[in-house]
Amino acid sequence: MALPIYVATGFLDSGKTTFLNNLLNRGDWHDVKMLVLQFESGDEEFHSRHENCQSASFSKKDLEQRPEQIVESIRRELEAGEFDEIWIEWNGVAPFSQLQALLLHPKLHSLATLKRVIHIADGKNLESLLGRTGGALPEQIANSDFAVVRNVHYPDDFKRVKRLLSGINPGIAVYEFNASNDLYKQIFAKRANPVSFFILTLILAVELYFVARPALEGFKIPFNTIVNVFLGILLQAVPFLLIGVLLSSFIQIFIPQRAIESRFPKSLGLGMLAAIIGGFCLPVCDCASIPIFRSLVRKGIPLPVAVTFMAAAPIINPVVILSTYYAFTGNMTVVVGRVALGIIVSVATGLAFALWPSKKPPLSGGALDRLMCGCGCYEDAESITSFSGKAGLFIRHSQAEFFSVGKYLVIGTFIASIFQVIGTGAFRSAQSGAGLAFSIIIMMVMAFALSLCSSSDAVIARSFSNQFPLAAIMGFLVFGPIMDIKNAMMLSSGFSKSFIAKLLLASFIASFAAVFLISAFGGF
Amino acid sequence: MQARAFNPQIFLELLCFLAFAALMLFLVLSGKYLSYVTPRMEPYLWFSAIVMALWAFIGLGRLFRPQHKLRSSHCFVLAVPILLLVLPHSPLSTADLSGSLIGGSAISGLSSGASGSLNSSVSAAAAKTEAPAAVIVENADAATEAPAAEVKLSNSNASYGSTDGYANDLPGLDVQGKKITVPDDYFGAWISEICMNMNLYEGYTVVMTGFVFKDPTMLKEDEFVPARLMMSCCVADLSPAGLLCKYDKVSELEAESWVTVEGTLFIGKYEFDGQFYDDPQISVTKITPAQAIEAYSYPF
Numbered sequence: 081m082a083l084p085i086y087v088a089t090g091f092l093d094s095g096k097t098t099f100l101n102n103l104l105n106r107g108d109w110h111d112v113k114m115l116v117l118q119f120e121s122g123d124e125e126f127h128s129r130h131e132n133c134q135s136a137s138f139s140k141k142d143l144e145q146r147p148e149q150i151v152e153s154i155r156r157e158l159e160a161g162e163f164d165e166i167w168i169e170w171n172g173v174a175p176f177s178q179l180q181a182l183l184l185h186p187k188l189h190s191l192a193t194l195k196r197v198i199h200i201a202d203g204k205n206l207e208s209l210l211g212r213t214g215g216a217l218p219e220q221i222a223n224s225d226f227a228v229v230r231n232v233h234y235p236d237d238f239k240r241v242k243r244l245l246s247g248i249n250p251g252i253a254v255y256e257f258n259a260s261n262d263l264y265k266q267i268f269a270k271r272a273n274p275v276s277f278f279i280l281t282l283i284l285a286v287e288l289y290f291v292a293r294p295a296l297e298g299f300k301i302p303f304n305t306i307v308n309v310f311l312g313i314l315l316q317a318v319p320f321l322l323i324g325v326l327l328s329s330f331i332q333i334f335i336p337q338r339a340i341e342s343r344f345p346k347s348l349g350l351g352m353l354a355a356i357i358g359g360f361c362l363p364v365c366d367c368a369s370i371p372i373f374r375s376l377v378r379k380g381i382p383l384p385v386a387v388t389f390m391a392a393a394p395i396i397n398p399v400v401i402l403s404t405y406y407a408f409t410g411n412m413t414v415v416v417g418r419v420a421l422g423i424i425v426s427v428a429t430g431l432a433f434a435l436w437p438s439k440k441p442p443l444s445g446g447a448l449d450r451l452m453c454g455c456g457c458y459e460d461a462e463s464i465t466s467f468s469g470k471a472g473l474f475i476r477h478s479q480a481e482f483f484s485v486g487k488y489l490v491i492g493t494f495i496a497s498i499f500q501v502i503g504t505g506a507f508r509s510a511q512s513g514a515g516l517a518f519s520i521i522i523m524m525v526m527a528f529a530l531s532l533c534s535s536s537d538a539v540i541a542r543s544f545s546n547q548f549p550l551a552a553i554m555g556f557l558v559f560g561p562i563m564d565i566k567n568a569m570m571l572s573s574g575f576s577k578s579f580i581a582k583l584l585l586a587s588f589i590a591s592f593a594a595v596f597l598i599s600a601f602g603g604f
Numbered sequence: 605m606q607a608r609a610f611n612p613q614i615f616l617e618l619l620c621f622l623a624f625a626a627l628m629l630f631l632v633l634s635g636k637y638l639s640y641v642t643p644r645m646e647p648y649l650w651f652s653a654i655v656m657a658l659w660a661f662i663g664l665g666r667l668f669r670p671q672h673k674l675r676s677s678h679c680f681v682l683a684v685p686i687l688l689l690v691l692p693h694s695p696l697s698t699a700d701l702s703g704s705l706i707g708g709s710a711i712s713g714l715s716s717g718a719s720g721s722l723n724s725s726v727s728a729a730a731a732k733t734e735a736p737a738a739v740i741v742e743n744a745d746a747a748t749e750a751p752a753a754e755v756k757l758s759n760s761n762a763s764y765g766s767t768d769g770y771a772n773d774l775p776g777l778d779v780q781g782k783k784i785t786v787p788d789d790y791f792g793a794w795i796s797e798i799c800m801n802m803n804l805y806e807g808y809t810v811v812m813t814g815f816v817f818k819d820p821t822m823l824k825e826d827e828f829v830p831a832r833l834m835m836s837c838c839v840a841d842l843s844p845a846g847l848l849c850k851y852d853k854v855s856e857l858e859a860e861s862w863v864t865v866e867g868t869l870f871i872g873k874y875e876f877d878g879q880f881y882d883d884p885q886i887s888v889t890k891i892t893p894a895q896a897i898e899a900y901s902y903p904f
Contacts, residue, residue, distance in 0.1 A: 177607075180670045184607035197672055223672045249673070275612045278676035282683060289691050307693045312640040312839030314685050315631075319648035322655050406903070407836065410800070475662050479617070486681035500840050533837070 083158070083166050083192040085183065086267065089220040090200035091172040091209050095230045095257070097124040099200050100169060103263075105129040115163045117154065119143060119171040119179075126169070134161060140171055143178065151185045158191050166192055175216045176223045196267055199224035203232035203241045210244065218248050226253040226266050302501055310497040314490070316533055317367045317566075321482065321489055324368025328375040329478035333470050340379050348434055351385035352427055359393035359426070366394040366534050366561050370570045371485055374443075383442060388430030391587060394534035394561035395422030404557070407538035414553070421558045421594050428590035429562070429583070442579040484573045492566030496531035499565075519552040520595055524588065527560030534561035551599035559591040609670035614663055620682040621660035627689055628653035639695040641838045642902045695898075696833070696842055784869075786812040791832050792901035795845060798869070802884040805869050810886055813864045813894045814846050816857045828854045830865045832901040842900065848872070851888040862897070866890040 088096045101124070104114060110130035118126060118137035126135055136157060138150050158166075170179050176197075183194055199221050206229075209217060221227070227245050232238040242254045255263050296303045345351045362369070373390035377383060394400065396419050408414040523544065527537070541556045548556075563584050571580050628649050631637035637649055774793055776785045784805065786794045791812065798805050814830030823829070828851060831844035849865055850872075857863065867886040874883030 176672070177670070180609075180672065181607040184609050184670055194672055225673065274674045274676035275616055278616060278679060278683075281680075282687065285684075285687060286691065289687075304693050305696060307688055308640070308696050309838075309840045311685065311688055315637065315640045315649070316645060316838045318685070319645070319652045322652055326655070403837075406796075472662075475659065479659055483678040483681050487678065490681055490684055497840070532840070 082190065083163055084195040085166045085168060085192050086195055087168045087170055087179065087197045088200055089170045089172075089176065089197060089224060091202070091217055092120070093122060094172065094200045094202045096120070096169050096172075096200045097122055097126055099198075099228060099257070100126055100167060104133055104167060113162060113164045114167055115157060115161065115165070116167045116169070118169045119174065120169060133167075134163075140174065143171065143174060147178075147182060151182060151187050154182075155187050155191065158188075170220070172220075173216050176220045197224040198267070199227040199245075201227055201229050201241065201245065203229045203237055206241055206244055210248075221245055221248045221252075224249065224252065225271070226255065228255050228257055228263065230257040232256065306497050306501050309500055310493055313493045313497060313531075313533070317489055317493065318486075320367040320533070321371075321486060324371040325478045325481040325485065327362075327368070328371035329474050329481060331372065331379065332375045333474045333477055335379070337379055340381065344381060348382070348384060351382060352388045352430055355385045355389035355430070356392050356396070356423055356426070359389050360396050360398070362393050362397055366564075366567050367489065367570070369393040370567060371481055374574045377442060382434075383437070384430040384434035387433050387583065388426045391426030391429050391562045392422055395419070395426070395558065400534050400538075400561070404538040407542045414550070414557070417554055417598075418557045421554060421591075421598070422561075424594050425558050425562065425587065425590045428594065429587045432586035432590065433582075438578065438582065440576060440578055442575050485570050488569035488573050489566060492531055492564075492569040495565050496529070499529045499531075516549060516551060516599065517596060519548055520555040520592060520599075523548055523552040523556040524559045524591060527556045528564045530560070531564040531566035532560060537561070549599075551595055554599075555591060555595045558595065559588065562587045562591070607670050608668040611667055611669055611671050611674075613671060613674045613676065614666045614669070616676055616679050618660050618663045618667065620679045620686070621656045621663065623686050624682050625653045625656035625660065627686060628656070631689075638900065639839065642835055644902075645838075696839060781809075782807060783809040784811070786810065788813060788897050788899070792834050792845070792903040795834075795847065795901075796903045798847065798884050802869075802871055802882065805884070806871055808869045809866065809889075810847070810869050811864065811866045812847070813862065813897065815844075815862050815896070816859050817844050817846065818854065818857070818859045823848075826850055826852055826854055828857060830863055832897065834903060835900045836903055845901070845903075847884055847886050848874075849886045849888050851891070857891070862894045864892045864894040866892075 088099055090096045097118075100116065104116065105128065107130075110132050112132060114133045116126055116128075116133050116135040118135060119140070121137060121139070126133075128135065134157070136153070138153075142150055168179070170176070180194070182188065183192065197220075201221075227249075229238065229241050229245075232241055238254075238256065245254055246252050253266065255266070293303050345354055359369075362372070369390050372393075373386055376386045376389065381389075401415060401419060404418055405415050526544075530537075537560050538557065541553050544556070545553050568580055568584065571583070631640075632646055632649050632653070637645065641649075774790055774797060776787050776790060776794070778784070784794065784798075791814070794812070798810075812830060814832045817829040817831040827848055829844065829846040829848055831846035833842050834845035835842050847869075849867060851857075851867075865886065865888055867888040867890070869884055869886055871882045872885035873880045
């Protein structure tokens with residue numbers, strides 16, 4: 081049977097050797113025979129206390145120049161001695177794929193298999209290392225089963241490191257260096273195969289579908305209608321999401337940061353003008369503008385300007401203008417009003433971010449997010465120069481972004497379709513006898529809950545125009561594209577909660593104030 | 605040296621991309637996508653299918669790249685829609701929408717049907733049913749005050765291209781006989797056209813087929829709408845739409861039954877927000893039973 085291989089990864093001086101010294105010299109392991117392979121020689125050396133560990137070390141130079149020899153000598157070690165386990169201390173600056181290449185070598189492949197990868201991180205300097213040490217470190221983190229963190233003394237530090245790590249390896253389990261019992265369980269716990277997990281879940285979902293359907297219909301919940309509405313919204317949103325992630329990845333990969341920084345207007349006013357013109361030129365709905373927004377922020381466009389773009393693009397572009405025109409059968413008050421209000425509100429929302437800048441970074445991955453996309457492509461977009469290399473990165477990046485934003489699109493659409501099927505009656509009944517301000521708020525809340533695509537919300541708005549005053553309809557038409565459940569969900573794939581909350585608040589207040597003031601002065 | 609080992613995660617992604625692309629192709633080629641979205645989405649669905657197929661094709665190159673930490677949950681983004689599309693469900697019918705007569709569903713609500721009881725606001729909901737006569741439709745201002753702009757925009761939309769003011773590329777128009785026989789496939793387009801240019805068609809004889817839509821809370825006793833379910837963007841906005849008909853014997857008509865209506869178009873009045881607007885209506889001369897039409901209609 082193939083021997084299990086356990087790997088400890090981590091940057092230089094992160095404490096890999098200390099970790100192995102502590103772990104492998106445990107008293108109750110003294111009769112487990114281990115082969116320890118070190119690909120790095122740090123300040124601390126590996127000592128075997130119970131003489132059950134045999135160790136060998138290889139230099140980085142060997143690794144690069146004579147990998148075949150390393151494979152051969154490992155094979156000889158394995159054949160000479162009888163081992164129960166293999167432990168590897170991997171080099172901190174060598175890519176993990178290099179280790180996989182060694183282990184999958186035909187000579188070793190049948191003798192041993194990779195079981196667990198543990199990442200050791202130093203909480204003090206992880207963030208600064210990630211910012212400037214290239215692709216090997218994030219690649220190691222992404223490939224690890226769980227992580228062990230050293231030098232974190234406060235719960236806040238631990239949380240921060242955990243957030244960093246799960247930005248690269250979502251859902252990774254993180255342990256403190258001395259939480260040894262949890263750790264041992266992790267090392268030897270049986271791991272579910274994610275692919276069989278996926279298939280099992282699918283089968284379960286199919287069964288659930290057939291069981292839940294009659295049950296829900298028994299409770300007078302129109303299951304069939306919800307499914308139809310869900311699919312309708314989704315089929316409409318997916319193509320636009322695809323356009324969005326392709327454009328956003330294009331910006332991310334092909335447009336160098338320098339070009340944006342040098343060409344983009346420095347002043348806030350010109351920047352916002354550019355944002356609005358850009359918004360007009362991009363015929364996209366909100367599903368597409370959010371990924372683009374994210375990559376603009378990553379590329380260093382000032383936040384107020386990027387926010388203005390994100391808010392304006394789904395309201396003022398030609399497709400939306402045309403669909404509004406049709407839905408309201410050519411009522412120019414609505415069409416012009418929507419465009420004008422869209423511009424006013426998006427500039428106001430952008431200004432809110434200029435006037436009250438927040439101290440925390442808007443991107444949830446912190447400064448890191450600017451350098452890496454967390455999509456499994458750790459090569460720095462700026463360092464790859466060949467076109468085919470960039471094209472490959474472009475494809476992978478757009479796929480990763482599709483999955484990460486799409487997840488929230490599916491959840492948001494699901495919530496919205498339930499709202500659409502059973503929720504609107506409540507809004508309608510709330511309207512009876514409401515004042516103007518309250519009507520505007522009802523319609524804005526409804527826009528938030530229904531999460532319609534901005535290229536199709538005008539028709540829905542039209543259907544409410546019999547019960548709601550025009551100002552409330554305008555609130556619906558302006559606020560909905562900027563913010564709704566679906567958008568908030570999609571934003572949370574890359575932005576911090578406090579940023580989303582602030583954006584929600586700013587755009588809500590701006591929309592309400594603009595609509596209310598204009599209607600108070602007899603605009604509608 | 606580059607190691608090779610089968611990568612189940614890439615394989616799974618590849619399967620999802622392929623399945624999604626195939627489903628999009630199937631929906632477009634079979635026309636089944638029309639139960640969810642409007643014909644305008646067809647090129648976008650083609651686009652999605654092509655992008656997904658390309659992604660799958662390019663994924664082939666990574667199929668044998670080793671990967672220690674495997675993930676699968678992101679694939680649910682595609683698996684969920686694929687499953688729901690494949691698992692049995694029926695397109696929404698008149699009954700889903702109007703089982704308890706339109707309740708809150710004339711346009712967006714869709715609530716009635718199985719959940720009629722959920723509509724607490726019967727009066728409010730019913731008021732909205734005014735929409736079918738007027739949905740996509742009725743803005744009188746634009747039609748009367750800015751006819752020039754109207755025609756120009758219609759032209760730019762290609763499907764209404766008209767040189768003499770008539771939408772002469774919509775089938776069913778007989779200018780000499782002053783008659784419009786609305787073909788079933790052009791129901792929505794004709795409703796839009798008539799409402800946009802109602803002055804042009806005043807006095808025409810109109811023949812159209814729809815189901816009888818009656819609602820005592822908003823329509824008068826001698827009024828009904830021969831309606832079709834109209835989808836403006838996607839199935840979420842499915843709603844009955846049609847022209848309001850004046851007919852003495854409305855009580856003899858069975859609600860939800862399909863009829864072909866023949867009558868004369870006149871410009872009636874429609875009250876909205878305390879003001880009266882022009883509204884194209886039909887004074888019925890003949891009603892014959894008709895076959896139910898499965899398909900939805902689309903305004904443009």
